Amino acid sequence: MDHLTKMEEMLDQANLQIKNGKYEDASNILEKMIEIDPDFGKTYNHLGYLYEVKFKEFEKGETLYKLCLEKSPMYPAIYYNYAVLLSTLNKYDELKELLDTAINIPGIRKSTIFNEYAIMYEQQGKLEEAIEHYKKAGRNSIDKSVVDRAKSSIERCKSKKDLF
Template identity: 35%
Template sequence: MESLSFYENQFIKADSLISEGNSADAKELLEEILSQYPDFGKAHNHLGWIYYNKLSDYERGIYHYKLAMKFEPKYAAPYLNYTYLLIDIGRYAEAKEHIKFTISNLENADNSSYNSELGRMAEYENQYSAAYNYYKEAQKNALNPNFIDNMKANMKRVKDKMSIFEKLKLKLK
């Protein structure tokens, strides 16, 4: 078995391949890494991302995200990626529980992103006031100007969907 540092370098190559849009070669490299180091959490995260985003194999994506969180419990990426996947496949109750757990237990959780995702779910469920408040909370702690602009656009879109009574409630706050 080759040294872990060799596979860490291979992981960096796989990450670059994904960035370049070469998911097929990245997938092969990640599978090779995991054949030697099945507890390499970051490789599981990236493989989960490929299964979810490129192959639409949600169950395999979930499987790898869960392994990534198990083997790298302080690595934030699989927690957020798993959230995106759950929401995209409509498993809102699980996503909400996962977000609650993550915010409570992960030191470096990106609260702005999680509030944005809570807002997205509330909007999908036609709970426009709640969505507005989640987007507002997401914007409050954000640092990225593009993210802040997106939250403003989300709040405007949701406000446009609100009934007159919901809009009045916002003004009374």
């Protein structure tokens, strides 16, 4: 078995542990992967996700996401995960920069990135920009649930505008 295949298999094992709620086991696998190959960027994304979502250690999660971006800038998953963290931390300048890069990454779901822009603008009270990006999210998807979510998000923004 070649090196890359072995790393992908270990990543699959870590994902299975995460899915089964065994976060410490997943973390141990991912830490071992870093020892084996510190340049395999996907590892840092998955470990960052654990620190952000499961351990609530946002700074550690952010550091790991940055390492993933540095080592695997063409890996779409990092953009989704890191965007959510930056949004949670209200780091809008960094988030906009990340999304501006993400929208041009091959394999990225544009509807998801437009939705992240929209959330960012909505959180900042920039409701017109939010509405425009929710529309783009809906237009760039063939998934009915994404389109429905975009429509309801637009309605929410219009409701908020009435409050101002």
